[in-house]
Amino acid sequence: MTTIQPMLLPVHTNLSAMPDLCTKRSYEINRYYGQRFSAVVIGGGAAGIAALGNLLEDGKTDPIAWVDTEFRGGKVACAYDEVPSNTRVSFFISYATAVAAFREVIESTPTPNAFTVLADLPQDQTCSLKYAGDLLRMLSDGLARNKRVQCFRGLVTAVTSKDDDSTWYLGFQADGTQAQQTLHAARVVYCTGSTPTVTTLPGLVEKKPSLLHLDLALKPSALRKAISPSTRTSVAVIGASHSAILVLMNLVRIVRSSHPLLQIKWFTRSPTLKYAMYQDGKIFHDNTGLKGEAAEFAKEMKLDAETFETSSLRDIVTRVDCSGGATKEAEAYQRELPGCDLMIQAIGFTPNQLPDMNRKLQYDHQTGQFLDARSRTVVSGLYGAGIAFPERVVDPSGDEEYAVGFFKFMKFLKRVSPQWVLKTDFSLQDQPSILEDISAGSISVAG
Numbered sequence: 001m002t003t004i005q006p007m008l009l010p011v012h013t014n015l016s017a018m019p020d021l022c023t024k025r026s027y028e029i030n031r032y033y034g035q036r037f038s039a040v041v042i043g044g045g046a047a048g049i050a051a052l053g054n055l056l057e058d059g060k061t062d063p064i065a066w067v068d069t070e071f072r073g074g075k076v077a078c079a080y081d082e083v084p085s086n087t088r089v090s091f092f093i094s095y096a097t098a099v100a101a102f103r104e105v106i107e108s109t110p111t112p113n114a115f116t117v118l119a120d121l122p123q124d125q126t127c128s129l130k131y132a133g134d135l136l137r138m139l140s141d142g143l144a145r146n147k148r149v150q151c152f153r154g155l156v157t158a159v160t161s162k163d164d165d166s167t168w169y170l171g172f173q174a175d176g177t178q179a180q181q182t183l184h185a186a187r188v189v190y191c192t193g194s195t196p197t198v199t200t201l202p203g204l205v206e207k208k209p210s211l212l213h214l215d216l217a218l219k220p221s222a223l224r225k226a227i228s229p230s231t232r233t234s235v236a237v238i239g240a241s242h243s244a245i246l247v248l249m250n251l252v253r254i255v256r257s258s259h260p261l262l263q264i265k266w267f268t269r270s271p272t273l274k275y276a277m278y279q280d281g282k283i284f285h286d287n288t289g290l291k292g293e294a295a296e297f298a299k300e301m302k303l304d305a306e307t308f309e310t311s312s313l314r315d316i317v318t319r320v321d322c323s324g325g326a327t328k329e330a331e332a333y334q335r336e337l338p339g340c341d342l343m344i345q346a347i348g349f350t351p352n353q354l355p356d357m358n359r360k361l362q363y364d365h366q367t368g369q370f371l372d373a374r375s376r377t378v379v380s381g382l383y384g385a386g387i388a389f390p391e392r393v394v395d396p397s398g399d400e401e402y403a404v405g406f407f408k409f410m411k412f413l414k415r416v417s418p419q420w421v422l423k424t425d426f427s428l429q430d431q432p433s434i435l436e437d438i439s440a441g442s443i444s445v446a447g
Helices: 015-028 044-057 074-078 089-096 100-108 114-119 129-144 220-226 241-255 292-300 326-339 406-422
Strands: 038-041 064-067 149-161 168-174 179-183 188-190 194-196 233-238 260-270 277-279 282-284 316-321 344-345 349-350 361-364 367-370 377-384 391-392 402-405 436-441 442-444
Touching: 038 044, 038 179, 038 367, 044 064, 044 074, 044 100, 044 129, 044 188, 044 406, 064 179, 074 129, 089 114, 089 129, 089 406, 100 129, 114 129, 129 149, 149 179, 149 377, 188 282, 220 292, 233 241, 233 326, 260 326, 260 367, 316 326, 361 377, 377 406, 402 406
Parallel strands: 038 064, 038 188, 064 149, 188 377, 233 260, 233 344, 260 316
Antiparallel strands: 149 168, 168 179, 194 349, 277 282, 361 367, 361 436, 367 377, 391 402, 436 442
């Protein structure tokens, strides 16, 4: 499968103008401070844009507040534009045409634009996330012009409610100011995103190895600049996830093109990598298996333990076995990590911290609602979606997974958001297995 590389859009498709638009509208809407919105959507990435699009489907005229720090399409558009997608182009098209508000943006945007460029690509292939990021920016720009949408550029610092949760009060700090304003809303939707997880590992000696952030490692142009081509350098890569394999791929390409003195130590618990498999019209390991360029690279380079002895990467990559339990894993780190100069952790993502609520919550991955952790009753009008709050699904083999991806967010929101608008409460008292505790901005499995 060939990944299509990004193509520059025509000059008149001015995606960069969108933040100025939102800034202008933010200053124009001071009259809305204190007004009661039908909803506040927090987050400007793929999930936040999808949530806003679905809430606009209700056919009402009530204003919806949209809060973000940038309105530039989230991390996909701003940080992951050099990452190859793990989904086919057709799914980005399905996302972009799923709701009326998106279709209106597409129809009103001069062509060629981000959508028409995507539509012209082979639909059964993957592509650079640059294309998807451009699409998000175009949709964000168009939604900011929607008469029902009021953009607030800045941070939500606190979220509180009355005893019956009929009205939510959001403390808002506008970008570039210290002043606090208050927004009132019937509903709050968290699409607040996640950040690469970083943890302390055994074997760290003072400040060595130095940490290279995963976001940087997923951007080849930045990664190349972060490592000296003339100094003998050893880089540790931690993990066997999709992101970890992409990092290995980026590092190997750098070694072969410009950094011959670079050596890689790959720390992995997985003797055998997991791949997404298409069989009888079903996808196995859809959310946990390798896809696209990462899968092709792993297979071609024979990264599994049983085939690595014959890999062409053995002169570049040392495979460090961390399987066998916590003790053996710690021993592997203590033995091998001190010899590394740099370290990249690709071990997952941690949800970004939520605004202060003075309340412990549980999240339901089937409905997108939250529960009060103490009373285990539904918190009316509070919802979540996206990578921080994904849908939990069961794949054809019976394994539970979290559904993360543009169209997966859209499918989930199309299913549950109509109930949010109706403020229908779901009975969750007998379903502890689908709940997760939300505390201090992190998610941990409950029950």
